[in-house]
Amino acid sequence: MNYNLLINNLTNPTLLFFALGVLASLVKSDLEIPPSTSKFISLYLLFSIGFKGGQELAHSGLNREIIVTLLLSISLATVVPMYTFFLLKTRLSVENAGAIAATYGSVSAVTFVTATLFLDSLKVNYGGHMVASMALMEAPAIIIGVMLMRKYGTQTGNDHGMGSIVHESLTNGSVFMIVGSLVIGIIADVKGAEGIKPFTTDIFKGFLAIFLLEMGMVAARRFSAFKNYGWFVTLFAIIIPIVNGLMSVIITHYMGIHPGNRLLIAILAASASYIAVPAAMKQAAPQADPGLYVPMALGLTFPFNITIGLPFYWLVIQSF
Template sequence: MNLNLLIENLTSPALLFFVMGILVVHLKSDLEIPKSSSKFISLYLLFSIGFNGGRELAHSHFSMEIIWTVLFGVITALIIPIYTFYLLRRKLSIENSGAIAAAYGSISAVTFVTAVSFLEIQQISYSGHMVALMALMEAPAIIVGVALISLYGKKDNTSPKMSSLIGHSFSNGSVLMILGSLIIGFVASESQAQGIAPFTNDIFKGFLAIFLLDMGIISGRKLADFIKSGWFTTLFAIIIPVINGCIVAWASGLVTGNVGDRFMLAILAASASYIAVPAAMKMAVPKANPGLYLPMALAVTFPFNITFGMPLYMALIVI
């Protein structure tokens, strides 16, 4: 089962386009996706996931399982930055430790989008409330990361208030797009949803492939410089996501029996933010070095998760 999943994942067009993007950089090609197009595609992917999640949520029945699943996800987002902060403090500064801990406690919307495609290939469904949970897991880790930096670092009166950080987390463009689309998908009637189905469903995989090509190009540009930063951060960016993903893949069975939901919980725990957290850290902790936490999440953890991580977490769930 492990080998079949791995082979199928490694040969998916979306992943191969990501690899192509890395090769483009090494070949020093002038191929690139315009920034305006890349932003539109990322917004489209979040819109599609959010809208379809809202449709699924409209068809599902509210239950205690949903409450326990959401609580499980939020608690996960609170625990991960705490224990990773103390691991990172052995080698890195307080500011860098807090920023990296926040990134790994938070989630990657792009990894979530890729996981949706992975589940579709496996013909496994997931619940609509997982989309809402993804948005809810963004802010807690940022708050914990900043709180730990404030607790152990030097007091700085110029630091923004916690309330402004919470507001910034939920006003982040990616969070607003996916939550807004979720609500619209929830309230839309079946006939209205079918009217835009060709846009929300039929072209999704094509846009995902182009987006991952762009992610491959960005990762390729950051990878070389990051490798020079040392072995500790590289190993951390691989080992910690595996630990988080494997533990959640197993423990999630305590709150839900849905294979798709357990997989999504695992991939959210294993992913690392490289959009919302860098934006928040730039405002809250300017001393933290984005040259560390950004390449760790984008150039190491993200490629690992979409190649080897996803088949691993799924295999643990279906054993």
């Protein structure tokens, strides 16, 4: 079953475009995405993810478990980038540490969808509000990552007060877009939101494919830099997801959350973003090396989570 999940997701057209980008770079093709187009797609992805998350929040009825789940999701998206940043900073530059911390504090939508398919195959129910949890975990990690880079980075100086750091982080274009879109999605009129659904939903995968095509080219061009970082980043990309996933399983057990939702929270905590965070870091932290954090998230953490992580976390949940 897990091999089928792996095959189904690795043959997803959007991921195949990532492979095409890698291939284009390896064969030294002159294929390229114009910078202005790339910037537009980055902003579009942030807008669409934020808006759809806001819509899910607006449509979800509130009860104790939903409120607890949403608060826990935000807490995980805040704590994970903070502790991983200081761990990473001992071996990497501030910019790379911040980008990777944001990557692992944020989430992978494709991993989340894979987890729902896993639960469907087991005929285990889960709440629709988990989509909102996924969206809520995007922005805090980006904000924390940018804040830490602003505070500890040499290029912006260390004499900034916390108020200045928070202001710069929240007003950063990419962060402002995803947070603003989330708020608009919550308060938007239902009929009005339906009017732009073709833009926010129907063409999302197409733009995502083009974005991952460019990410594939960028990652392949700079993959040698990833290899130069040695075993530390490889072990990080496997061990940290396990730590985050198990931490979530234990916490949700004592909170009395439904097993299906517990698995989804665990996989969200264990996953790493290769959509929203790279789109944000492309603007917020151009000094950070995408040839490091993109291959870590997409080449290591993603396949690990969908082949080993999902059945492992489910086994642990069942053991409780």
